[in-house]
Amino acid sequence: MEEAASTQNIVAKQLRFGQGRMKFVIGGLLIVAAIIYLIVSSTSAGAQYFLTVKEVLGRGQALAGKDVRLSGVVIGKTIQYDSSTLTIRFAVAHIPGDNSEIDKEGGIAAVLQKAASDPTLPRLQVVYKGVKPDLLKDQAQAIMTGRLGSDGVFYASDLLLKCPTRYQDAVPAQAGK
Numbered sequence: 001m002e003e004a005a006s007t008q009n010i011v012a013k014q015l016r017f018g019q020g021r022m023k024f025v026i027g028g029l030l031i032v033a034a035i036i037y038l039i040v041s042s043t044s045a046g047a048q049y050f051l052t053v054k055e056v057l058g059r060g061q062a063l064a065g066k067d068v069r070l071s072g073v074v075i076g077k078t079i080q081y082d083s084s085t086l087t088i089r090f091a092v093a094h095i096p097g098d099n100s101e102i103d104k105e106g107g108i109a110a111v112l113q114k115a116a117s118d119p120t121l122p123r124l125q126v127v128y129k130g131v132k133p134d135l136l137k138d139q140a141q142a143i144m145t146g147r148l149g150s151d152g153v154f155y156a157s158d159l160l161l162k163c164p165t166r167y168q169d170a171v172p173a174q175a176g177k
Contacts, residue, residue: 053094053124056148063148070146070154071095072124073115074161076138087129092142092154094122112139128156135161 050071056063072092079090093115096102105111115121116139126144136142140163146156 050097050143052097053092053122055097056124056154057122060148060152061150064150065147067145067147068154070124070142070144070156071097072142072144073112074136074138074140074142075116075123079136081132083132085129086131087127088132088136089125089127090136091123091125092144093118095141108141112141125153126156127153128159130159133159133161135163 050069051059053070053072056068056070070092073095075091075093079088081088095111095115096105102108102111105114126142126146128144128146136159140161143160143162144154144156145158146154149155
C-alpha cells in the first residue's frame with residue numbers, strides 16, 4: 001500500500017512538473033510570436049519604393065489616396081513659396097529610376113541637368129507645407145512621400161532634397177564618356 005501511495009506521489013509530482021514546463025513553453029511561444037509580429041508589421045509599413053514621375057502619371061487615379069514615394073528633379077522657375085501659409089508649390093520632372101539607365105545617360109548630374117531643362121519630359125505639380133528648405137532649387141533631386149490628389153497634384157508630407165552642386169564636379173568626367 002505504501003508502494004502504491006509512493007507511486008501516486010511520484011506520478012503527481014511528474015504531472016505538476018510537466019504542467020509547469022508547459023506554462024514556460026506556452027509563454028515562450030507567445031513571446032516569439034509577438035516579436036515576429038512586430039518585425040513583420042514594421043517591415044511592411046516601412047516598405048515603400050520609389051516611383052518615377054512617369055509611373056505616377058501612368059497609374060493616375062489608381063494611386064489616389066495611397067501613400068507613395070516619388071523621385072524627380074525640381075524645376076527651379078516653378079518654385080512658389082507663400083511664407084504666410086508655409087506652402088511651397090513647384091514642379092518636378094521625370095528622371096529614370098534605374099541606376100544603369102542613369103549611368104548610360106552620363107551619370108546623375110547629367111540626368112538632373114537634362115531633365116530640368118527638357119520641357120518634353122513628364123512633369124508633376126507638387127504642394128508641400130512647411131518651411132522652405134535651403135536646398136530647394138533648380139536641378140535638385142527631390143524625394144517625396146505623399147499622396148496624389150484627385151486634381152492631379154502630388155501633396156507631399158515629407159520632402160528630402162539632394163543638392164545639385166554635389167554632382168557638379170562629376171559632370172566633366174561623365175560628359176567625356
